[in-house]
Amino acid sequence: MRRVYFDHNATTPLDARVFEAMKPYLTDAFGNASSPHHYGRLAKQALERSRVLAAEAIAAKPEEIIFTSGGTESDNLAIRGIAYHRGKGHIIASSVEHHAVLKTCQALERAGFRTTYLPVDPHGRVDPNEVKRSIRKDTVLISVMFANNETGVMQPVAEIGSIAREHSILFHCDAVQGIGKSAIDVEEMCIDLLSLSSHKIYGPQGIGGLYVRDGTELSPIITGGHQERGLRSGTENIAAIVGFAQALSIAIDEIDTYRVTVSSLRDKLESELLDGIDRVEIHGAQAERLPHTSSVGFSSVEAESILLHLDLKGIAASSGSACTTGDPEPSHVLSAMGIAPERARGSIRISLGRENTEEEVDYTVSVLKDAIKQLRSISSQ
């Protein structure tokens, strides 16, 4: 069957160049980076070279990069790390954060921390003035994502960063979906902690990183053999780290071509859907967005049914809503934007990648037209 992959915000295929760079560390150079012998030195060299590459990608210093198992762990290390170090206080996060941030904040509430969740406007943006208003004497951390995973809507990160800096509050930014798609400079944006992931940018799964600004004190959440400056114990996954650094480096080098390729495909997709199907809306279209993400809402139909029709025709996309339980809750992101539950429940996320083609977009639009027509013909609404 013909296969079209439009779910790059879930994960991406591994870049062949990245795989090549990883290979030696999956075979002959298998050492433990903490070992003092030849094998250990090879691993250690690869680890530190990777740290330099990763740091360059975000204009940071190598010693400011901590390798983790991925975006979720990076978010946990940033938020819990600051919270555990401070012991108590107030945390501000946006209401459209990934669950890796939201559930972590909720867990800290149970441990006595206070939280404020910032609302977003109908286009999905946080108002920097709202950040300012939410700051309290005991605020220890502000956490706002670079760009949203469901809508691609970008937050005014630089403005929020400078507000945090003015008030001497630490600023954490989850850039899992933003890195490699839009330029990120931790200095310019006053970011103290930045979460990164490898598998959204054609790197391997199970690896990521946290940028920790020099002088930022935080407690580890995983203790043990003191790897990664004691902030992330456990033998480093060298092959994955090498792959991550390589993927990051390629993503930054090729960012301009990437943006042109995917944004033209995304724009084509959106305009053809808006022209070809009634009662369609693009969530967050008025805001500045990442170039590859489209959150499309169809009225009178349910997302999972649309996705099954697409899957039966070989097209992989995803749902804006997490309909994984018996009680299907509409997406917290779309709800926060004020989108009615029945509209949110009919929303799908199409996230493009650099290997997609115009022809794949045409095919998907035509399959979607048929699917929506069929589902609406049986819909009770």
Next chain:
Amino acid sequence: MTEESSKDLPEKPPAPASPPAGPILFYNEIVIEHFTNPRNVGELENPDGEAIVGDPTCGDQMKVHIRVDSNIIVDIKFKSYGCPGAIATSSMVTELAKGKSTDEALMITDDDVVLSVGGIPERKKHCSLLGIKALQEAINDYLRKAKDLG
């Protein structure tokens, strides 16, 4: 460890009697077939009984129309808003009810529906309840109207 006790150890772990019965994660072919080609879709003009259950703001919705002749459901139509599980089970409910007496149709359970579609993912079990509820309400609507007329 003594020689005797080591003899008691099985040489290899015993094979399971049957494959582990885990939850069904994906839709099977029958569900997908009913989802792509749902039976009895539509509405009836002047139905003898009708019902609409569920609320699209918080879940699935199903509308059922029935035509009853001498207490037999001679025709049934549905419309449904929801996930593939809801659409497929709604379709199956109409198939099971068609041709049955109202008393027989009232006895159909959600388990019957799940069995008829060859199983459904655990998290989608609730979907089959919606179709049953809609069918029962449509029959009760018919019985109420018939009683009022009688």
